[in-house]
Amino acid sequence: MARPFLRAARSAPSPFSRLATAAWLACCTAAAAQDAPTGSAAAPAAALRPSPAASAASSAAAASAAAPATELGTVTVTGRVEPVPTVAGWGEVPLRKAPFQASVFTAEALRDRGAVRLADLVRADPGVSDAYNTEGYWDYLTVRGFVIDNRFNYRRDGLPINAETAIPLDNKERVEVLKGTSGLQAGTSAPGGLVNLVVKRPLATPLTQATLAWRERGSVLGALDLSRRFGSDQAFGLRLNVAAERLAPIVRNADGERQLLALAADWRLPSGALLEAEVEHSRRSQPSVPGFSLLGDRVPAVPDPRLSLNNQPWSLPVVMEGNTASLRLTQPLGADWRATGHVATQQLRSQDRLAYAYGCYDAATDVYYADRFCPDGRYDLYDFRSDNERRRTDAAEAALHGxxxxxxxxxxxxxGVLHSRVRNRFQDQAYNYVGQGNVDGTAVTPADPTLTDVNTDRDERSTELFARDALRLRPGTTAWLGVRHTRLQRASVRTDGSRPTDYTQRVTTPWLALSQELGEQTLAYASWGRGVESEVAPNRARYTNRGQALPALKSRQLELGLKGGVSNGSDTSWELTAFELRRPAFSDLGSDCGSDQPGGTCTRQADGDAVHRGLEARLGWRGGPWSLNGGVQWLRARRKGSAIAALNGLQPTNVPARSLNASVAYAVAAVPGLSLQLDGVAESRRMVLPDNSVSIPGWARADLGLRWVQRQGDTRLTWRAGVDNAFDRRAWRESPYQFGHAYLFPMAPRTWRLSVEASL
Incomplete structure (x- = not known):
């Protein structure tokens, strides 16, 4: 798919917007001034993020994928909490004692910041950023400067899933993001990180929670979360999540709808075993919003962010349907050992459609702008339709822990051992030139849904053997040893039967770490690990090695870290991490890599490395009614060792070198249950073109939030209100270079949101 650009047409904020923002700021300032301790300094504005050990809310006992247990209800914590990143596979080791970096976003924290999709995580962690995120399509994330692969870098309760779909968060207890290479957790995956979605399970106590939410321009959500236990000794549990939303975002011509129905059940067997099952159905239908682009060689002024270039009379919504089910058994084997068996299936069906702006031919000058729009704002428009895309992922894991x-x-x-199977089936697609559009969004072209372009079917099978050992050498000193061996078989063929490929690879990915406790609350560690990606040379005549499996792309990471905390009247936690990630790069080298005639003139081969060196710092502090959470990442990402000298020293596109997230919250003593929050996000510039000749400037944004908890008998009402981009800043938010084209996405304008949650 693709996305487009527009002329600067900044609409003046309405009198209501100006008045509402001024009133909100006055309210926050007055409340803070009334209740702040004498002589206290104003806290800096910045963005809400999940601190390593100081979140505002957490699940009291969320189940680990490796060590499942019945959840307890979500509670509000006033001191330090102990997030457990189960995505790493080390069981219930709390993050502050783990020799790696990860973020844990609880359901409560996601609701507080108004997060409705995975792309919203970029506001909460400086190490996670946008990688081609727009309305009406699935989300892409960049972690430590690498775009993580939606096909291989996502897990659901620890088992692999395909994230080429819209993933609902309504029935997720938390979202975990592991940073760095993930070869120990996944057989093949892109470096940077791994995302794990933890499903809500039946609670120990009854829960009835209803939510009604509104978001500007007119999106309305209704949701129900219901949990009950029954039977002898409360042995059986059920949890039902239902959600329906009318989508009317701030962007015009992007209205749609979505639905979710999910049911989770468990059974505490008399033997002490726990049997868990869950099913989920989701559907989202919404037109996708394309990106803008360069106008010739220049970055245009930021247009009206409410404009969508996918506004043709024949534009159709992108429809994404997903059905997922899993079954998990945990059997204790004495006091210190347990066996687990876990199976899951995911079946996706998509209708991918777009009025696709891509490149521009300028007839007046006989110049074709292959990866951008014409200087006057025109672009070539294509009718793109890929219907009935079917993706299926099956996985089964058996493991022993003790x-x-x-x-x-x-x-x-x-x-343990993990076996997975992937089967993706497509049909021919439409990709037809229908005329030229313009960045004002006023041009109208005819439709052409003729199926003229072939697609590619893919199959994959993998068997992965893994072992992990947290070896305590002496009090305070632990060696962490892990290895995964993967046998991978992949095949692909075009829908017309051409260009088949079929290959098998075996790869081994070790991971090592050593941690040392420096006092009761400080941990120092060093870790080293590998990750692996698999690639095949395209089966085209130009390649001398066409259809052949390329050597495995073995990325590697070295990480050094310090974690600590202080509790003496206030509560403080902090982290400091330095890392280096190296990922092999491949290039097409030869006398002619642009044509299949006469053939055999190009070779796809290893060509240097992408080297990302970075420093991350995090701070969480709570004292009296105030709390502060923040983080910053400095990243130096460069290409090195390429045979093409011009590539060496270049930065990757769409990756900021510096990013900051911070959040200041204040509990208003005069109004019990009321808390105010000021969040901020800031980023440095991003490169637009691979040759680094064009960039977009950095930007900063402030968000405001309010949460008020009321109790009326046995009913608890939680009111949330917020305004994102409170000062209505205009900027280019990101600049992905994907599908051979430069794209520019504007920051969303000021957007109001309001919700009420009733817990009965």
Missing amino acids: RLRTGDWQHALSV
């Missing part, structure tokens, strides 16, 4: 002692050493062991 503890043992060998002499003075204590071991926390996990061994």
